[in-house]
Amino acid sequence: MAARELFDVAVVGAGMAGLSAARALVEAGRRVVVVDKGRGIGGRMATRRIGTAVFDHGAQYFSVRSRGFGNVVAEASEAGEAVVWSHGFPVLDASGAMELPGEGHPRWCGKPGMTAIAKRMAVGLDMRTASRVEAVAVEGDRVLLRFEDGATIEAQACVLTPPVPQTLDLLDAGGVPLDAGERATLGKIDYEPCFALMAVLASPSKVPPPGGLSLEAGPIAWIADNQQKGISPLPAITIHASSQFSREHFDGDPAAVAVALLAAAERWIDGGASGVVEQSLHRWKFARPVSMFESPLAVVHRTPSIVLAGDAFAGQRVEAAATSGAAAARWLTRNERSGT
Numbered sequence: 001m002a003a004r005e006l007f008d009v010a011v012v013g014a015g016m017a018g019l020s021a022a023r024a025l026v027e028a029g030r031r032v033v034v035v036d037k038g039r040g041i042g043g044r045m046a047t048r049r050i051g052t053a054v055f056d057h058g059a060q061y062f063s064v065r066s067r068g069f070g071n072v073v074a075e076a077s078e079a080g081e082a083v084v085w086s087h088g089f090p091v092l093d094a095s096g097a098m099e100l101p102g103e104g105h106p107r108w109c110g111k112p113g114m115t116a117i118a119k120r121m122a123v124g125l126d127m128r129t130a131s132r133v134e135a136v137a138v139e140g141d142r143v144l145l146r147f148e149d150g151a152t153i154e155a156q157a158c159v160l161t162p163p164v165p166q167t168l169d170l171l172d173a174g175g176v177p178l179d180a181g182e183r184a185t186l187g188k189i190d191y192e193p194c195f196a197l198m199a200v201l202a203s204p205s206k207v208p209p210p211g212g213l214s215l216e217a218g219p220i221a222w223i224a225d226n227q228q229k230g231i232s233p234l235p236a237i238t239i240h241a242s243s244q245f246s247r248e249h250f251d252g253d254p255a256a257v258a259v260a261l262l263a264a265a266e267r268w269i270d271g272g273a274s275g276v277v278e279q280s281l282h283r284w285k286f287a288r289p290v291s292m293f294e295s296p297l298a299v300v301h302r303t304p305s306i307v308l309a310g311d312a313f314a315g316q317r318v319e320a321a322a323t324s325g326a327a328a329a330r331w332l333t334r335n336e337r338s339g340t
């Protein structure tokens, strides 16, 4: 990264909110940079490989209701990078009875994995990955992003899309003054954690078609068969722990957590735990917001503008994050002139 660069808008976070904001701002003629601490992009729309097995270990599927996000998905669908996975999934209720899904709205997924959507949205954007912002500060009429390697980026405005507690840490680290009432409201936004266990299996799983199952009781909330989903050439399951289990064991021994989750998933694995060839546990500290901000964006500083966006501003889901990012871009294009 060059020592100091100047942009119209700096977007922190290359998840759905950040990418959606950046695309709209570039379309409006702004000079935009997107930075993300991750090596890859997509944020919680995450895909991982273990050998040749492929796993979506964050968001599993998404709905499409709005026109803006619909256009993105239609473009990806034409390129074969978004497909309808299902119109619903079976549910195992607390009594152990299986409810089969009705013919609901389409549940889409990315191909070959959820990150495909993010990669498509990022085409043509100035992306800086493996770039962790340490502080967001205000210097005169500019926003200053400070990175852990000492580099800085200056912009006339900024969109911050990390989970809200992380965003507040960045603003505090840079000493940005916030309205006390708004700071208190934002400070109350809480997220539930989630363990995601990825397991490569020796033989196809016993997860019922179409390869996704919700569970209403016990330590597991969701189990997905990435092979049936059409993204993994090898039998590969993703297990999401329930929010209660994840909260209770979040700081516990990862090996013990994996054993407990595999024991609970035994019924869906041919040969039980001995049918697992390889496994990996991921901890999502900020998986889903459990409380929401009352509007799709929060403007926490004027001149220069600092706008917060993400799923906590529009509703817990991939499409909501995209909607919030687009709303942040709309606000900025109405309220900011370009001029770097």
Ligand SMILES: Cc1cc2nc3c(=O)[nH]c(=O)nc-3n(C[C@H](O)[C@H](O)[C@H](O)COP(=O)(O)OP(=O)(O)OC[C@H]3O[C@@H](n4cnc5c(N)ncnc54)[C@H](O)[C@@H]3O)c2cc1C
Pocket (backbone or CB within 6 Å): 012, 013, 014, 015, 016, 017, 018, 035, 036, 037, 038, 041, 042, 043, 044, 045, 057, 058, 059, 060, 061, 062, 063, 131, 132, 133, 134, 161, 162, 163, 166, 170, 194, 196, 240, 284, 286, 287, 288, 309, 310, 311, 312, 316, 317, 318, 319, 321
């Ligand atoms: C386990 C799990 C299952 C889910 N299942 C579904 C589902 O089936 N359907 C659905 O619609 N939604 C689901 N969700 C929710 C969905 O993934 C999110 O709502 C959505 O992806 C959030 O997008 P976002 O852009 O707001 O945030 P994120 O995707 O979290 O993007 C924020 C980005 O900011 C970056 N960042 C953070 N701090 C810094 C920093 N200091 N410097 C630089 N970059 C930084 C992060 O690396 C990240 O890429 C699930 C989430 C999880 C975790």
